[in-house]
Amino acid sequence: MSCLFPTYNRLDIELVSGKGTKVKDSNGKTYLDFIAGIAVCNLGHSPASVKKAVEEQLDKLWHVSNLFQISLQEEAAKLLAGASGLDAVFFCNSGAEANEAAIKLAKKHTGKTKILTFRQSFHGRTFATMSATGQEKIHSGFGPLVPAFEYLPYNDVEAVREIEADDIAGIMLEVIQGEGGVNPGTETFLKEVEKKCRELGALLIIDEVQTGIGRTGAPFAYQHHGLHPDIVTAAKGLGSGFPVGAMIGREELISTFSPGTHGSTFGGNPLAMAAVKATLETIMDDSFLCEVKRKSKLFIQSLKDKLESLPQVNEVKGEGFMIGIQLEGEAKESIERLRENGLLTLPAGPDVIRLLPPLTVTETELKEALTILEQSINLQEAEASR
Structure with a gap:
């Protein structure tokens, strides 16, 4: 029995190391971390x-x-x-x-x-x-x-x-x-x-x-x-x-x-x-914030282009790297599938997938996340229609 009060619905995953946007669990699996401690690790892990x-x-x-x-x-x-x-x-x-x-x-x-x-x-x-x-x-x-x-x-x-x-x-x-x-x-x-x-x-x-x-x-x-x-x-x-x-x-x-x-x-x-x-x-350096604006604007537009046409997605919303993907139904199953496919996200209310990557996330990592999102939501949609 745990000696902790059960105030959190904890996942059966323990993250043991991280650098930048990548984290690794105790079984050696690597994830893109688009939770960042719930908007805490803005400079990534271990800056x-x-x-x-x-x-x-x-x-x-x-x-x-x-x-x-x-x-x-x-x-x-x-x-x-x-x-x-x-x-x-x-x-x-x-x-x-x-x-x-x-x-x-x-x-x-x-x-x-x-x-x-x-x-x-x-x-x-x-x-x-x-x-x-x-x-x-x-x-x-x-x-x-x-x-x-x-x-x-x-x-x-x-x-x-x-x-x-x-x-x-x-x-x-x-x-x-x-x-x-x-x-x-x-x-x-x-x-x-x-x-x-x-x-x-x-x-x-x-x-x-x-x-x-x-x-x-x-x-x-x-x-x-x-x-x-x-x-x-x-x-x-x-x-x-x-x-x-x-x-x-x-x-x-x-x-x-x-x-x-x-x-x-x-x-x-x-x-x-x-x-x-x-x-x-x-x-607070102007050049750093300009990069955040540039990368996040491109990412949000890419999310809109790839996801808003899917029947399961209602809207992509947010500003900078605080992004919500509002779904037709509950987000829980989508978040679980994304995690299985190597992308950590979290909910915001019952029907929104929330993305909070480190501000230092690279364009390559953003493209990787976009691919995982598109494939995961498409696959879930295909399974639901069977």
Whole structure:
């Protein structure tokens, strides 16, 4: 019997090594990894520059309390502020913690109590971020949720225009809903949310835990739409696999998070900051992001050309290397077949195959993945028609 709580539906596969986009399991089988730790390994597995930075820090100091100055925090925060156009950073250990910090900051700064989020959103599994998540399956079995969260339909401009209240601290959203089905927000909708925040004196909070750190071909996905958020959260790809999260905010919010208002024992520790700094120095380079845009645009078009004509495929959607293939039926069987054929993917909701390759994926690897996708879906379709 396992000594672990069964909180995950684990596959009967153990991955034991990886380099770049390729991983190998304990039986010696090699896969193209288009999960990347769920958008975590943005520089691929074992990136040399991040490994070197963490190894060097291991020889100096592993952990020190935030009671002391940590220069690596300042350096990493400066990179994040520059990439986001915001001004101050709070470091923590995960996306859920970053979203918790955002919720606390919005309420404390505005003196208001209500946070609006959207149906099919995902913001984490702590009690507050679970309550912020607009999915009943995440709430089920936990009793009364944290009060003062309300959910609106995503991409519904009229629903946003109809908001009328004076107690809204913030509106929190994903520019592309990840766990909810790889659902991109329309620019009209996103702009309307920002406009409503300004009308209400509420903070615009953008959850970039999955979409951020270059995943969509920009430092953050909101930058494709010219949005000006008050708070942005990041995690996943931020440390190339090292556990770390960040909440980034505007200058006028700084005084609200004064000493004693929030904290984290491990947040911003030297090892995490070494990983963050090395990761950001690579990803936030303009030439690197241009390559992500170029490769992902070609790949998405190839997916559309090859797959959207198949009866089983409804739509290819997404931005950059955050891609969803929406099927007519459930995605589970297709994902299993892809895995058998050497391509690791994951679901986003019941009927979407989600593709999250490392941003360093090569054109050859993209062509290989496309071939596996086309052959696997065609074969499944042929078997279903017998």
